Amino acid sequence: MDKAIEVRNLKRVYRRLREPPFVAVDNMNFDVYEGEIFGLLGPNGAGKTTVIKILSTLLYPTEGFVRVGGFDVYRDVESIRSIINLVTGGEVAGYGILTVKESLWMFSQFYGIETKEALRRIEKYLKIVDMWDSRDTFLNKLSTGMVQRINLVRGLITDPKILFLDEPTLGLDVEGGRIVREIIKTWIGEREGRTVLLTTHYMAEADELCDRIAIINRGKLVACDTPENLKASISQDKYFEITVPYSKDLREEFLTNINGKVSIRDFPENGESLISLSLGEDKEIANFITILTQRGLEIKTFRKVEPTLEDVFIKLVGRKFEDEEAR
Ligand SMILES: Nc1ncnc2c1ncn2[C@@H]1O[C@H](COP(=O)(O)OP(=O)(O)OP(=O)(O)O)[C@@H](O)[C@H]1O
Numbered sequence: 001m002d003k004a005i006e007v008r009n010l011k012r013v014y015r016r017l018r019e020p021p022f023v024a025v026d027n028m029n030f031d032v033y034e035g036e037i038f039g040l041l042g043p044n045g046a047g048k049t050t051v052i053k054i055l056s057t058l059l060y061p062t063e064g065f066v067r068v069g070g071f072d073v074y075r076d077v078e079s080i081r082s083i084i085n086l087v088t089g090g091e092v093a094g095y096g097i098l099t100v101k102e103s104l105w106m107f108s109q110f111y112g113i114e115t116k117e118a119l120r121r122i123e124k125y126l127k128i129v130d131m132w133d134s135r136d137t138f139l140n141k142l143s144t145g146m147v148q149r150i151n152l153v154r155g156l157i158t159d160p161k162i163l164f165l166d167e168p169t170l171g172l173d174v175e176g177g178r179i180v181r182e183i184i185k186t187w188i189g190e191r192e193g194r195t196v197l198l199t200t201h202y203m204a205e206a207d208e209l210c211d212r213i214a215i216i217n218r219g220k221l222v223a224c225d226t227p228e229n230l231k232a233s234i235s236q237d238k239y240f241e242i243t244v245p246y247s248k249d250l251r252e253e254f255l256t257n258i259n260g261k262v263s264i265r266d267f268p269e270n271g272e273s274l275i276s277l278s279l280g281e282d283k284e285i286a287n288f289i290t291i292l293t294q295r296g297l298e299i300k301t302f303r304k305v306e307p308t309l310e311d312v313f314i315k316l317v318g319r320k321f322e323d324e325e326a327r
Pocket residue numbers: 014015016022024042043044045046047048049050051201
């Protein structure tokens with residue numbers, strides 16, 4: 001697979017007034033392949049925006065080697081800018097005195113797209129994001145969710161090879177976030193050779209949307225893999241939760257006949273017991289179910305508990321994701 005982005009030994013230091021220099025990105029290495037949705041996942045201040053600014057030629061690296069679409073971010077700024085676009089979540093989509101359509105047309109002209117073609121793309125993507133009916137609305141009359149969708153369209157109409165999205169669902173409600181993620185997936189699947197690099201601090205979003213994720217923390221890359229591999233990497237054990245009718249006399253049998261760890265919590269007020277199992281292999285669960293059935297115990301609920309990216313972060317970084325802000 002061709003590399004869309006190459007990052008080697010990337011370092012970025014911010015010089016500050018009356019304070020020591022701050023290392024926002026420290027010796028980072030990763031590749032993004034053509035056709036991928038690649039996510040930079042990290043808490044506030046991790047360095048995500050700094051990386052995306054470097055990749056989109058808004059900021060020079062302090063050290064390291066970075067190539068975007070095969071071009072060097074120091075020497076080939078113009079070439080990179082012609083094949084990318086950048087959309088930042090929460091930014092203003094243009095000028096309030098312009099309508100949605102006028103604003104998008106204006107941005108298309110910055111990229112030298114012929115008007116007829118620009119209008120064709122504007123119509124196409126406004127329809128995809130369900131905003132065609134709002135095409136003549138002034139930008140300052142739009143809701144946050146609408147602004148975010150228009151921002152995204154602005155990124156799509158220039159038909160970039162590589163699209164950078166900095167927090168594309170920032171501030172959106174559940175439905176708004178879902179729509180934006182759907183658009184990103186549709187766009188990448190529409191034609192071969194398109195690549196998306198996005199940043200997010202929403203774990204579930206990275207999990208659902210990204211082919212691969214780089215988890216970053218305090219300027220350092222702590223892991224880079226598919227969401228599945230990241231989750232599988234933290235534990236070989238398989239977790240299950242089963243609720244059964246409350247019964248006091250089963251424990252001994254559970255604890256002795258099962259090849260794995262079993263813990264039971266009773267909720268007599270609900271008439272239920274919750275059994276948590278940690279098993280070496282998925283198939284071990286069959287033995288357990290057999291014991292329950294032989295005893296005539298009804299299984300009220302059954303759930304396989306998958307690790308989340310939050311668990312991955314805790315395991316790799318040693319603390320919870322939200323705690324990171326205060327450093
Ligand atoms: N111009 C600057 N001068 C000094 N420090 C900066 C500058 N820009 C960013 N920083 C610092 O660098 C660190 C990384 O910032 P960055 O914006 O890249 O993080 P982020 O991961 O995008 O965070 P967020 O989730 O809040 O957007 C932060 O601690 C920030 O305070």
